[in-house]
Amino acid sequence: xxxxxxxxxxxxxxxxxxxxxxxxxxxxxxxxxxxxxxxxxxxxxxxxxxxxxxxxxxxxxxxxxxxxxxxxxxxxxxxxxxxxxxxxxxxxxxxxxxxxxxxxxxxxxxxxxxxxxxxxxxxxxxxxxxxxxxxxxxxxxxxxxxxxxxxxxxxxxxxxxxxxxxxxxxxxxxxxxxxxxxxxxxxxxxxxxxxxxxxxxxxxxxxxxxxxxxxxxxxxxxxxxxxxxxxxxxxxxxxxxxxxxxxxxxxxxxxxxxxxxxxxxxxxxxxxxxxxxxxxxxxxxxxxxxxxxxxxxxxxxxxxxxxxxxxxxxxxxxxxxxxxxxxxxxxxxxxxxxxxxxxxxxxxxxxxxxxxxxxxxxxxxxxxxxxxxxxxxxxxxxxxxxxxxxxxxxxxxxxxxxxxxxxxxxxxxxxxxxxxxxxxxxxxxxxxxxxxxxxxx
Amino acid sequence: xxxxxxxxxxxxxxxxxxxxxxxxxxxxxxxxxxxxxxxxxxxxxxxxxxxxxxxxxxxxxxxxxxxxxxxxxxxxxxxxxxxxxxxxxxxxxxxxxxxxxxxxxxxxxxxxxxxxxxxxxxxxxxxxxxxxxxxxxxxxxxxxxxxxxxxxxxxxxxxxxxxxxxxxxxxxxxxxxxxxxxxxxxxxxxxxxxxxxxxxxxxxxxxxxxxxxxxxxxxxxxxxxxxxxxxxxxxxxxxxxxxxxxxxxxxxxxxxxxxx
Numbered sequence: 001x002x003x004x005x006x007x008x009x010x011x012x013x014x015x016x017x018x019x020x021x022x023x024x025x026x027x028x029x030x031x032x033x034x035x036x037x038x039x040x041x042x043x044x045x046x047x048x049x050x051x052x053x054x055x056x057x058x059x060x061x062x063x064x065x066x067x068x069x070x071x072x073x074x075x076x077x078x079x080x081x082x083x084x085x086x087x088x089x090x091x092x093x094x095x096x097x098x099x100x101x102x103x104x105x106x107x108x109x110x111x112x113x114x115x116x117x118x119x120x121x122x123x124x125x126x127x128x129x130x131x132x133x134x135x136x137x138x139x140x141x142x143x144x145x146x147x148x149x150x151x152x153x154x155x156x157x158x159x160x161x162x163x164x165x166x167x168x169x170x171x172x173x174x175x176x177x178x179x180x181x182x183x184x185x186x187x188x189x190x191x192x193x194x195x196x197x198x199x200x201x202x203x204x205x206x207x208x209x210x211x212x213x214x215x216x217x218x219x220x221x222x223x224x225x226x227x228x229x230x231x232x233x234x235x236x237x238x239x240x241x242x243x244x245x246x247x248x249x250x251x252x253x254x255x256x257x258x259x260x261x262x263x264x265x266x267x268x269x270x271x272x273x274x275x276x277x278x279x280x281x282x283x284x285x286x287x288x289x290x291x292x293x294x295x296x297x298x299x300x301x302x303x304x305x306x307x308x309x310x311x312x313x314x315x316x317x318x319x320x321x322x323x324x325x326x327x328x329x330x331x332x333x334x335x336x337x338x339x340x341x342x343x344x345x346x347x348x349x350x351x352x353x354x355x356x357x358x359x360x361x362x363x364x365x366x367x368x369x370x371x372x373x374x375x376x377x378x379x380x381x382x383x384x385x386x387x388x389x390x391x392x393x394x395x396x397x398x399x400x401x402x403x404x405x406x407x408x409x410x411x412x413x414x415x416x417x418x419x420x421x422x423x424x425x426x427x428x429x430x431x432x433x434x435x436x437x438x439x440x441x
Numbered sequence: 442x443x444x445x446x447x448x449x450x451x452x453x454x455x456x457x458x459x460x461x462x463x464x465x466x467x468x469x470x471x472x473x474x475x476x477x478x479x480x481x482x483x484x485x486x487x488x489x490x491x492x493x494x495x496x497x498x499x500x501x502x503x504x505x506x507x508x509x510x511x512x513x514x515x516x517x518x519x520x521x522x523x524x525x526x527x528x529x530x531x532x533x534x535x536x537x538x539x540x541x542x543x544x545x546x547x548x549x550x551x552x553x554x555x556x557x558x559x560x561x562x563x564x565x566x567x568x569x570x571x572x573x574x575x576x577x578x579x580x581x582x583x584x585x586x587x588x589x590x591x592x593x594x595x596x597x598x599x600x601x602x603x604x605x606x607x608x609x610x611x612x613x614x615x616x617x618x619x620x621x622x623x624x625x626x627x628x629x630x631x632x633x634x635x636x637x638x639x640x641x642x643x644x645x646x647x648x649x650x651x652x653x654x655x656x657x658x659x660x661x662x663x664x665x666x667x668x669x670x671x672x673x674x675x676x677x678x679x680x681x682x683x684x685x686x687x688x689x690x691x692x693x694x695x696x697x698x699x700x701x
Contacts, residue, residue: 009647084562084594091643115497122508122545123558123595125608126639158495163504164544166593180500182542198497241564241598248599248644265644283563283594315564315598329563333593339542 001227004215004235005208006251009095015130017137020098026143028214032106033151040110044213046221048233053078053169053206054282054310056299063111065193066201073113074197076178076204077104079120079127080162080169084283084333085313088237089207091249093120093127096211097134101157103210105148106217108155111203115156119174122163132159166337170385171204172196173339184341185385206311208237229255232298236312242278243269243318252297259293262316269318276319277401281310283330284390286397290319307397323402324409327395328356334391345388348379352395362417364410373399471534474527481524485509489528499529503539507546515554516547544592554588555626557581558605561591564598568613573602576619587626600638610638 003009013019020026032040045060066073077100081089093100100118108116120128135157138144146154160178167173168183175197177183196202212234216224225233232254238261241247245267252261262268262275269275275290280297286307288295295305302309317326335349355372358364376392376399383389399406451458488509492502506529510521517540519533526533540546559565559574574591581587595610597603603612606622611633618633625632 003645003647006643006645006647009643009645011647081596082594085564085598086594087596087598090596094639095643121596122504122543123592123605123608126610160501161505161508162543163508163546164592165542177504178501179498180503180539182538239598241601242567246644247564247601250645279563313598315567317567321567325566326563329561329566333562336593 001235001253003251005092005096005099005211005237006249009091014096015094015098015134017098017134017141020096024218025098025214026102026141028217029102029105029143030149032109032217033149033153037110037112040106040217043217043221044110047216047224048221048231049209049212049216049224050232050299051206052208052212052236052312054083054284054308056309059205059209062193062205063107063203065191066111066113066203067194068112070112072115072198072200073111074200074202075104075108075111075113075116076174076197076202077116077118077207077210078169078171078174078204079118079124079207080174081124081207081311082121082166082169083311083313084330085239085241085279085315086282086311087239087241088249088312090124090127092207092211092237093124094130097127097131098138099214100131100207100211101134101138101144103213104157105143105155106213107203107205107210109148109153113203114154116158117178117197118157118159119168119178120159120161121168122161128159128161135159165339166333167339167385167387170387173385174204175202182339184339185387187384228253229296229298229300231300232309236297236309238297238312238314240266240314240316242314242316243273243275243321244316245270254298255296255301257293258288258295258297258314261297262293262314266314266316269316273318273320276317276321277323277326277398278317279313279315279394281308282313283315283333284386284393285310286393287401289401307393322409323398323405324356324359327398327406328353328360330394331356331391334387338387342383342385342388344379344382345391348375348388349391351375352391359406359410360413362410362413362415364413366407366410368410369399369403369406471532473530473532474523476527479523479527481528482513485513485524486528489525493529500531502529503531503536504543504546507536507540511546513553516549516551518550551588552585554586555607556605557587557589557607557622557626558592558595559589560593560595560597560601560603560605562594562598564594565601565603568601570602572616573604573614573619576616577604577622580619580623582623584623587623597638599644600636600641603638606632611636612638 011019041060041063049059050056051059079089079093104116118131135144142149144157148155162168162177165183168177170185171192172186173183175192178197192202192204194201228234234254235251236254237249237251239249247266250265277287277289279285279287280302288305288307292305295301299309331349331353335353338345338349340346352372352375355368373396376396379388379392448456450456452461489502489506492505493499496502506525507517510525511517514521522533522536526536541548557577559570559577561570561574577589581589595605597610597612600612602614603610604614609632622632
């Protein structure tokens with residue numbers, strides 16, 4: 001498999017225009033500009049590349065949703081990489097910023113867009129500085145700005161730094177934030193392709209998706225589609241972290257068995273411990289266990305296993321870890337990051353965190369797990385955006401797959417904190433009350 | 442019976458103190474500050490105006506403008522917000538609503554300070570992020586000019602547990618690094634130079650399987666290694682070293698001066 005994004009990524013000076021161009025950089029942009037928009041779009045469609053940010057929507061179709069004709073349209077590159085466990089875009093932007101800029105220019109030409117933005121999370125200061133320098137360099141060389149490469153098309157590019165809010169990675173929250181407001185998600189429809197930034201049609205893509213476009217144009221869409229497996233074409237950057245010997249970013253061919261990634265590339269958990277559970281696509285994906293390591297790592301196989309590939313961030317926890325600790329971290333994170341606009345998410349994340357804390361203090365009963373599972377069900381699909389779902393899916397899967405362990409935790413904490421009084425204080429007391437006739441509402 | 446935690450209650454059983462305090466009806470809502478009576482530092486004005494010029498709508502510059510004001514005032518104080526509001530011609534209330542939404546904008550009084558964000562999210566906490574936070578709070582020892590806070594995933598789980606010190610990512614940290622970080626900050630030198638993310642190599646060696654790692658990259662010829670314009674800071678010595686992982690040493694930057 002060829003490396004498309006990480007090809008010699010540590011080459012010194014790759015962040016400068018000179019080295020990037022020596023490697024054939026911006027040739028794809030020149031080639032793309034010589035094609036008609038329809039041909040370029042057909043190339044992207046042929047590649048069958050799916051969005052790399054998490055939802056996995058075909059990138060070519062996303063461009064084709066934009067209204068045709070001359071009007072003010074926008075492209076926003078989503079570089080607000082905040083999903084816990086994900087850090088692939090960081091490495092790409094830091095080491096090969098021109099690849100992203102070239103991809104943005106290609107996508108902007110395909111969609112007939114003249115104004116583009118990169119929304120980068122505020123914490124990525126080094127990466128933002130590097131990108132800013134690269135944009136200035138590309139502008140001087142005529143790859144960005146007025147009359148790109150003498151083609152008559154003008155495409156501006158502005159880097160916008162966020163200020164630390166996970167919800168701004170959600171596309172409509174990102175648009176509000178870019179407009180200078182609080183980053184609250186919007187009601188959809190209208191979708192951003194029709195009414196997005198400044199109420200204009202807007203194309204929003206992840207860094208990795210856009211950075212892959214130069215490679216697709218260079219090798220042709222049909223060739224690109226030969227990499228990977230059916231319906232999950234191409235290569236994917238994956239970020240692997242947690243209990244593994246060699247954490248970091250790897251470029252893999254989609255469809256690689258998960259075991260090969262976790263054990264082959266990342267070396268597996270240290271000291272020969274076994275994998276207990278792992279998040280296959282960032283903290284918002286339902287967890288898989290050590291028995292699921294042979295599932296091929298691609299969009300459809302992951303969906304079939306009841307989880308998702310998401311942003312391609314694998315977090316591994318080995319057998320020395322407690323599920324409860326991770327569940328609380330997940331719930332606490334989403335409770336903190338919920339923007340508070342929709343009730344199921346604002347209250348659901350908050351109460352899930354509280355219920356998990358009750359397990360630690362010994363106040364929980366096994367019934368709490370049923371309530372928790374029901375809370376998760378009631379969040380999913382009931383909010384403007386998927387932040388609530390992003391907590392509900394992993395927590396729901398943990399309660400389902402590790403119920404016995406969580407029940408043991410509840411029992412142990414209860415004995416520890418309440419001793420022999422335990423049965424009277426809460427556990428059986430509550431259960432007895434509820435065993436009687438329930439009041440009729 | 443064991444004591445159960447009590448929830449503090451205020452008037453009418455509410456958990457929110459002061460929820461029923463009357464609004465001061467004698468006051469008018471704050472309007473856009475008058476440029477004649479609101480002195481704005483020249484550098485701040487220039488920076489905000491430059492930000493506003495970049496966007497089709499000036500409001501888009503709210504976050505960069507508040508960042509710039511915070512750098513001068515230490516936090517988004519009423520004074521700082523007034524200055525931004527004056528230049529941007531927006532109401533202070535609008536800017537306050539923005540400032541209170543984002544984690545990197547401070548809405549509580551602080552002197553001009555160094556920010557130490559310690560990641561305590563999943564990957565970092567698995568590997569000791571919470572202990573690192575305690576160690577750093579201890580090392581800072583109540584110094585108001587060093588603001589240590591826990592932060593959600595900073596996007597550097599490969600160097601877990603990690604921290605962002607004034608935007609500089611460092612990791613993987615051990616407890617002894619806490620004291621070094623504070624010392625480096627006080628001495629004004631680059632923080633924990635040996636563990637900065639900017640010097641770290643990608644674990645993916647960037648070559649196709651079966652291809653020797655040192656084979657010339659594709660058809661574009663051998664890169665000129667004498668070029669050192671890279672912000673990545675890699676050197677030839679780095680390239681020869683083993684690739685990192687928790688068990689392998691992190692590359693060091695030989696040029697970094699030991700003393701600031």
